[in-house]
Amino acid sequence: MKTSFLVLALLALTACKEDVAQRPAPVEITAEAAGFYCQMGLLEHDGPKGQIHLDGMPAPLFFSQVRDAVAYLHMPEQSHAVTVTYVQDMSGATWDAPGKWITAQEAIYVIGSTARGGMDAPEFVPFSDAAGALAFIDRHGGMMRRFEEITPAMALSATLPTDIAPAPSSDMSNRLRALGQYKGN
Structure with missing residues (x-):
């Protein structure tokens, strides 16, 4: 019984390592990087940025704003398998020098x-x-929200309401899993 448990535990850890190993690393912004929607150079814009890696694509889609990246994930037309989405951490950073990349x-x-x-x-x-x-x-x-609490209405509306009610949970994680390769990281 103990041997079976150990074998299962090792298999689970191996699977986790493979998922992380297959996740592409964030790509640093260069002078050539352009926003997916605006096609303008990212270095011309202050504030945090986003990048979405799609399965089978050699380079990520960059976004001039984090909200644009989240909106892309919520769009019904978005049908590609998302490998990972990164955003720039603003903890200890400034608006003109956003921080390191973290998963969305x-x-x-x-x-x-x-x-x-x-x-x-x-x-x-x-x-x-x-x-x-x-x-x-x-x-x-x-107000603070976790990724899974951001609803399509929050991400896709032209303006944000000033009285955003707490969201129980959007279906974002389930939607991304249904698209394919999404590992939840």
Whole structure:
């Protein structure tokens, strides 16, 4: 019995390692990188950016704003298998020098703040820790949301409502899993 349990545990760990090993690393922004929607150079825009890696594509799709990346994931027309989505962590970073890349699912977002993204539209500001998000809310307003709490209405509307009600959970994780290769990271 103990041997069977150990074998199953090792198989599970091996599968986890393979999932992480297959996930592409974030790609740093270069002068040639352009936003998927605007086709403008990303380095011309302040604020956090996003990148989405699609299965079978050699390079990620870059987004001038995090909210644009989240909107892309919510679009009904989006049918490609998403391998991983990264956003820039604003914990300890500045608007003109966003932080390291973290997965979109691990980020805590401030939405409904006064912050405007790279395309001068309302932004979803990602943080790796709640303390950073709360400090940002103290200065710029807004509220915290986890990735799975962001609804299509929040991501796809032209403006964010100022009284965003708590979302129980959107179907984002299930939708991405249905698209294929998404591993939940």
